[in-house]
Amino acid sequence: MRERQASQGARRAREFEAFVAGAAGRLLHAATLLTAEAPDDNPRARRLLTLSLAHTYACWDRLRGEDPYDRARQYLATRFARTAWHQYGGLGRARPHPGSPLGALVPQERLIVVLRLYEGVAEEQAAALLGLSTERVRAICERSTATLLHPPRGPAPKVAGAEVVPS
Amino acid sequence: MNKPEREATVRQLMERTPPQVPPELYADVLRRGGRMLRRRRAARRLMWLLLWSAVVAFTVWALMAHPWVEPPSETTPPLTGW
Numbered sequence: 363m364r365e366r367q368a369s370q371g372a373r374r375a376r377e378f379e380a381f382v383a384g385a386a387g388r389l390l391h392a393a394t395l396l397t398a399e400a401p402d403d404n405p406r407a408r409r410l411l412t413l414s415l416a417h418t419y420a421c422w423d424r425l426r427g428e429d430p431y432d433r434a435r436q437y438l439a440t441r442f443a444r445t446a447w448h449q450y451g452g453l454g455r456a457r458p459h460p461g462s463p464l465g466a467l468v469p470q471e472r473l474i475v476v477l478r479l480y481e482g483v484a485e486e487q488a489a490a491l492l493g494l495s496t497e498r499v500r501a502i503c504e505r506s507t508a509t510l511l512h513p514p515r516g517p518a519p520k521v522a523g524a525e526v527v528p529s
Numbered sequence: 530m531n532k533p534e535r536e537a538t539v540r541q542l543m544e545r546t547p548p549q550v551p552p553e554l555y556a557d558v559l560r561r562g563g564r565m566l567r568r569r570r571a572a573r574r575l576m577w578l579l580l581w582s583a584v585v586a587f588t589v590w591a592l593m594a595h596p597w598v599e600p601p602s603e604t605t606p607p608l609t610g611w
Contacts, residue, residue, distance in 0.1 A: 382555055386550045386554060394548045412554060419559065419566070420565040420569065475539065479539050480543050504532075507536060510539050
């Protein structure tokens with residue numbers, strides 16, 4: 363019994379390590395976009411990622427065929443939605459970093475843009491995850507896209523610059 | 530610019546400068562996740578223990594008190610002597 367548990371634990375650790383090796387980079391990028399921090403200085407995004415991966419680890423045995431990446435992403439998104447309002451509230455705390463691509467947006471807009479465009483989650487799924495209506499998600503996504511491409515106050519040629527840069 | 534083009538531009542904007550994953554992340558995740566698992570296990574054990582002790586206590590009380598037996602009447606005097 364104990365041996366079986368140990369071998370199960372080893373297998374689970376291997377699987378989880380492979381999952382983290384594959385998913386951490388992309389999830390960390392998404393988290394950094396959400397928190398609008400600089401890519402090389404992102405303590406909040408790291409914390410968010412650590413919590414969501416730890417949550418995935420804790421329910422690894424109960425996934426039953428569900429995609430662990432999906433689970434981690436859901437937790438990341440809902441945790442960000444839940445904590446954003448007091449982390450980004452007044453008092454000038456946690457201003458978006460000027461180098462962040464989504465710094466011009468408010469947290470909810472960032473969340474929807476990251477889910478819809480960066481992660482490619484369907485509109486209905488994003489709406490169900492955040493408890494909004496599908497139309498509202500679509501409207502927010504379009505408004506944020508417009509804000510990003512045509513910043514209200516700022517140099518207009520930024521968009522052209524973004525297109526020229528080879529990725 | 531139509532909608533797919535705009536979305537593609539925003540995607541390009543977001544794909545630039547991916548952050549580096551810190552090397553200590555995995556150990557941190559294991560520590561936190563393991564703690565979470567242990568706490569859940571402890572909570573589950575405590576719940577089962579409580580449930581089990583409640584069942585035992587109820588059974589013992591029921592065997593002692595026999596709540597299904599009708600209590601003897603206290604209002605009508607016993608019928609004697611006819």
